[in-house]
Amino acid sequence: MDDVLAAHVAELRRGTVVLACLCVLDEARYGYALLSTLESAGFEVDANTLYPLLRRLEKQGLLASEWNTEESRPRKFYVLTAAGREVRAALAHEWAALDHRVRTALEGSSR
């Protein structure tokens, strides 16, 4: 039963990773810093999921990236684009609606 639950929880969280990323990228961040930010915000994301995801979001035009070579270690910084902001607003709205529907359905069934 624990395995079943874990699989469903993982499935549920997988769908929220994109929204989580978009939520914290108003300010430009590089890969590992973003991972730490998400972790401290309570989102569990694996490094091997996040790094490829950032590139996909960039390809879709939701993020823009820039290499910063001023520090000793060159880092790629990602930041939200205008399109990314729009998608984030739509996803957040969808999230709230989903939350509302789940609550309503739960209340209905507990009565």
Add this chain to the structure above:
Amino acid sequence: MTARTTTPPGTADDLVERYVHLVARHLPAAQRSDVADELRTSIWDSVDDRTGPAVEEAHRERAVREVLAEMGEPTRLSHAYAAAPRHLIGPRYFDDWWTTVRALIVTVVPLIVLIGVAADLGLDGASVGAAVGGAVWTGFNAAIHIAFWVTGVFWILERTGSPSAMEASRAEWGPDDLPELPRSRQVGVPDLVWGAGLMGLILAWLPWQHFRSPLDGPDGSPAPMLAPDLWASGWAWGLVGLLVVTMAFEIGKFVVGNWTRAVTVLSVLLDVVFAAFLIALVRTQDVVNPAVIAGLDDPGASRRLVGGIVLAVAGATAILGIVDAVRKHAAYRAMTDR
């Protein structure tokens, strides 16, 4: 997170480089160094976060091992980066690919084998064993070619992502597009291959025994097995005609798919006509070429032997064929009445 100004050569750096290389190796060239640089930095950031400012080598190596183990198997990470499909034929085209390969192989390969056998026997005068062996080998090669080229076409489709006609028809799908339930067939591909193939083999045998006979006449030169007079008198041509009609009937039976009344009547009629023709043939004609048996002590004995065999085979084939036809027609009636 401390900045590392120098990366001394050692096991920890080596491990990271090996990992990054494996991930980036199969990525498109344009992406490769960019992904490698970012991944390398991310790994070291994570390592630094674990070790803190301490740079003792053993400690550092342990941290690198932890980070890499968490990142997981390199090829999986590589696939996550790669946009191009990592399969030859994906789920979108798999069914179409399989249907095409199977349909081409079951239709084209038997045809090639039959034509090959007929050509080898009739034109090149090869022995039966060599002809069948050669044709089977040709058929095998044809199957490999079909599978290879069809897969190649679907490989391109998979990569170009152009919506095929099949995909378009799926997009506009509606309940009206549902096909009828498949009719149960009594006559399948094996029946067709066996029935039409046997006729083809006999048709191929006729010119072979005439022009490339393995038997010698009295003068030592090859002599036809069947009496050449049969061609002049038209009996042999009659046999060819009956074989062609039977072959056409086998194909028609396959198209109909079931032992309907018409198929059954035609089948019984053909069985009777064929048997009657063969019986009349051996009763009235010298079937065996006199030149072949002239050297034997008792030519009459072999003539009677051949005649007897033909009579027995003709009779048995006709009776078995009629019994089979009636039995299958009864099964068809039972099936359709339900």
